[in-house]
Amino acid sequence: MTLEGRLVDWFRSNRRDLPWRRQRTPYTTWVSEIMLQQTTVDVVVPRFVAFLRRFPDIQSLASAEEEDVVAAWSGLGYYRRARGLRLGARAVVERFGGTIPSDEKDLLSLPGVGPYTAAAIRSLAFDQPAPAIDGNVARVAARLFADDGDVGKAGTRRRLRERLVPHVPEGGAAAFSEALIELGALVCRPKSARCDACPVADLCAARLTGRVATLPVRQPPRRSRPVLSARAWVERGCRVLLVQRPADASLLPGFLELPGRWGPAGENPPDVVREVLENLGFDDVRTYEPVAEARHAITHHRIRSVAVRADVVGAAPGGCRFVPWDEVDLERVTTETRKLLRSREASV
Numbered sequence: 001m002t003l004e005g006r007l008v009d010w011f012r013s014n015r016r017d018l019p020w021r022r023q024r025t026p027y028t029t030w031v032s033e034i035m036l037q038q039t040t041v042d043v044v045v046p047r048f049v050a051f052l053r054r055f056p057d058i059q060s061l062a063s064a065e066e067e068d069v070v071a072a073w074s075g076l077g078y079y080r081r082a083r084g085l086r087l088g089a090r091a092v093v094e095r096f097g098g099t100i101p102s103d104e105k106d107l108l109s110l111p112g113v114g115p116y117t118a119a120a121i122r123s124l125a126f127d128q129p130a131p132a133i134d135g136n137v138a139r140v141a142a143r144l145f146a147d148d149g150d151v152g153k154a155g156t157r158r159r160l161r162e163r164l165v166p167h168v169p170e171g172g173a174a175a176f177s178e179a180l181i182e183l184g185a186l187v188c189r190p191k192s193a194r195c196d197a198c199p200v201a202d203l204c205a206a207r208l209t210g211r212v213a214t215l216p217v218r219q220p221p222r223r224s225r226p227v228l229s230a231r232a233w234v235e236r237g238c239r240v241l242l243v244q245r246p247a248d249a250s251l252l253p254g255f256l257e258l259p260g261r262w263g264p265a266g267e268n269p270p271d272v273v274r275e276v277l278e279n280l281g282f283d284d285v286r287t288y289e290p291v292a293e294a295r296h297a298i299t300h301h302r303i304r305s306v307a308v309r310a311d312v313v314g315a316a317p318g319g320c321r322f323v324p325w326d327e328v329d330l331e332r333v334t335t336e337t338r339k340l341l342r343s344r345e346a347s348v
């Protein structure tokens, strides 16, 4: 029997009974896949059931208030995922009439949907030959094909996906993807692969060449660097000064944020804020005490954000504007600025 045939057969008799498998739709697939990112199956199961009870379909999620969605996400952590899911649901309702698309480009155009989630929805819910390569599936595939590329790299994952695609059985893409996921979870474990219980042991290149213990290859993550992000907190009456990120910025183009910049962790925040405001073209800049602080992390950087109260003279130069507090849309500001502004909400 072929590799795919054995995997699918094995899956049919060994599959775990998970709630998203009982009611497989594009919506339940999307919700469960987002929840399963960075959270274990045991933690996700009860929360998935409760979330589906609260938001049974894309329409109910799209029309929900952000705080209700975040509350229903309680216990899962990484609340950014909940916000992204809600924004994605709204985009589906607005742009696709409430029907989750099956086309890769359309899926990738949705907020919160990256290549993995798009592939998971396509293969699991629409039965398309698009194996979703998460860490578990990458491990299984790297061992099956004895691929010694770094599975942390996009190029390796792309190659593994290309090597899996010819094995996707006609009309059985969903079962094949589920089988790979299940094999990674139950048998082809990271440290203790149970090759003696594996349905494809005699086809597995890593096992046949004695390389199970050394595959997959993964470079250790680079150590993250501490940085200071000093931000200006300039209020005029009931308005706050925000600056718009460039339209061609690689991250959050067009979003608003408190003016500021990154720098070495040891810099003095008021000095940085004065420099930033003067560079923007403001005169007579005065800086005072820090008013808010937040911490977050972006690839390889641990960021300490400090907002420093400041006064300036003159009109806001191009790219900046004073926005009334009650018109600040927290969905259109950067995560960092949202965190800093929320500390104001907490103290008002």
Ligand code: SF4
Pocket (backbone or CB within 6 Å): 140, 143, 144, 187, 188, 189, 193, 194, 195, 198, 199, 200, 201, 202, 204, 205, 206, 207, 212
């Ligand atoms: S034989 Fe071992 S290493 Fe190969 S896929 Fe099966 S469990 Fe994984």
